[in-house]
Amino acid sequence: MELPFTLPTYDERLRRVRARMTAQGLDGLVVTMPDVVNWLTGVSSVGYLWPQALVIDSGDGEPEYVTRTTEEPGVHMLSWLRSPRVYDIATQDPIEVIAETVRKHGLDQATVGVELEAFTLLPGNWDRLRALLPGVRWVDASHLVPEERLVKSAAEIAYQRQAAEMADHAMEKVFAAIRPGVSETALAGIASQALGEAGSEFAAIPPMVVSGERSALVHAMASRRTLSRGDVVCIEFAGVVHRYHAVLMRTAVVGRPSPRVQEVADCVERATEAAIAACGPGAPAPAPDDACNAVLGELDLVRRRCHRIGYSLGVAYPPGWLEPMTLVAGDEHVLAPGMSFTVEPNLHLPDEGFGIKMGDTVLCTPDGARSFSRLPHNLHIAD
Template identity: 25%
Template sequence: MDYRDEVYFNAQPDREVAFSEEEYAQRLTCIRKAMAKAGIDCLFLSSPESMYYVSGYRCMWYHTESPLEWTATNGIAVHIDHDKYIHFETEREAVLTRTFTVDTDTRYFPKSSYRDGIGFVADELSAEGWLKGTVGLEMSAMRPNRAVSDRFQVAFESAGAKVVDGSLILRDVRWVKSPAEMEVLKESARLASVGMKRAMEVLRPGVMELEVQGEITLAIAKEGGEQQAQIMPVLSGKKSLATHGYTTRRKMQAGDIVCIDVCGVHNRYHMNAARTFSLGEPADDVKDVCHRASNVMDIVKDCLRPNLPIREFNEKVKAHYDKEDLWDSRGWIGGYEMGISFPSDWVGNFVYDPLSEKNADCVFEPGTAVNHEIQVFMPRHTGQFFMIESLLFEEDKVSFATPDISYDLIVIE
């Protein structure tokens, strides 16, 4: 054996598995039940979130924008008739499979494949008898890209499978979290609070947006928080009118409105929070708009409960903005699922919005986590009031991620 191979296959790293083997076994059972309901016999998982959910696998490079020869072909296959999964992986990540996963069957691409494992995956699954029925691919995942996904489809169909879109299987299963996941989300919420409090300490005129972003990241890291799936924005001045802007070397000025959006991350589970700051005392009408917008959180607190109908929640929130004559000044009001995320997106699959019927007839059942987002434009294009709070729905209560930080406009003197 070459020394290279000895390292790849024999080195024994310290184990860093996020959850118990029992937790992963329960997840696999839930996935197989969802597959059976959807009429899918074999599901090939390629998104980082899905691979992590099933096995614990995590990596800093997923080949999403790499050279065309270095294709994103690693993944995990699940079959409805088997209580194990098969992890297909490049040998270059063999050490990671022993570090992070609960794999019991890991199959590495041949050296000759040069990271392109499609033929190997198809041959192995065919030999197992896993390509005889309907196979689901995660066609809505960021990886693999269309060219690679099409090649997977051709390879599986050539082996006799019927290929369908299985994107929703894992997305739906992950909506309701286990008690172990909820505990992780609580730690993520704590980390979000740490980051926002550090921002309040360093915000002042003359400081670059990037400096504040760096201080937030460092404060969270010192408490054990991980890298976020998106770059956390620090947006000052009129750039705050676009909440998806990029943090830059811009030095903040007295009188600026500053929007800061953070996530605490523990074991890849994200909890989101955003607040709006004024560097110095704002104009009275600006302060008034922000105060009336933030008062919606009193409505939220009063109506929240496990199994709250989403339609009821949406209607009460919209009624507040109508009453305050702020609805036509909004950016976006609504929310989305919080949970497992990898770069470059922490926005979960489940979304709600007072103007949309999507999910309006669902409920916030125990074991779910969402954020609630408020965007209201201030007078004279001064900036945007941007506030996010994340909510955890448990069996007997609902908790807030960052209740110790004001939801109103925060003035930095």
């Protein structure tokens, strides 16, 4: 077996999840999201493109993992599971196999949690699963396991710290390559190569690089556009160790920035650091957002915010890396030591022809918040 944690760690995770199930009145749990399956078992594959399910009952036995025959060797090598239930995609209906597994665990007349927010449970498959198991009382348990993951162990934090070091290394490589004539795709490739050289695994989202007027496109991917002097360049990617992500975002300019770009970047730098300082233990989840906006308001930039200030993250697979805690008004979480999350007061100013990306992965500690990155939050000048 190739596992990033000890067997007792997985036993303890399963025990905690079963305790949550009991507290929520669940007799069983059916999970399909790859990050949840990985956190509980070690299974790691892109095979979640086809129907899969980890069926957990309230007893003390091994959960049963349903997956394609193609994935069976990986289950045995990369997880602690001993007896997966595999189906032949050419001859068997995977939803029927999942339903049979639920029945096998005595859950066909029980209250069972399911991840209704999962992209791995397509509407058609969900309709069929309910039709095959009419006696099940299904309850939305989309956040049951992710909530248990919010406070990271020392080992998990160590993996994220390593991932952040890889991201810093890659960002410095990208900074060194920024010059007139280089393309966004070339810079994204440099980031990917540097991450790979540092030992990073594939990330849930590929490196994003946008420049010039495209720098206002916060979630656009790299294009073949080439850089010119004066261009703002926004860069975002993540280092990954054992699926634990550390996200890093920075902004550079080719040559000297305009006074307006420098003014906005300086304000974002101060807003980022104010937000991080507000992330201490006991702070309500919206506190960093409030601290950020207090600074951005000095230049009337709050209205230029393009998304939430941040969100918790850890284990992730494509297509995204968010965990359930979001640092916005209305989120009732309270920050605690061991929680890791992004802080990213990104701005878009399409009418002014540029955007600013600035973001770190941050750890809440007993003594306050600490960024995993060692890179400063200032605008990088590639001159």
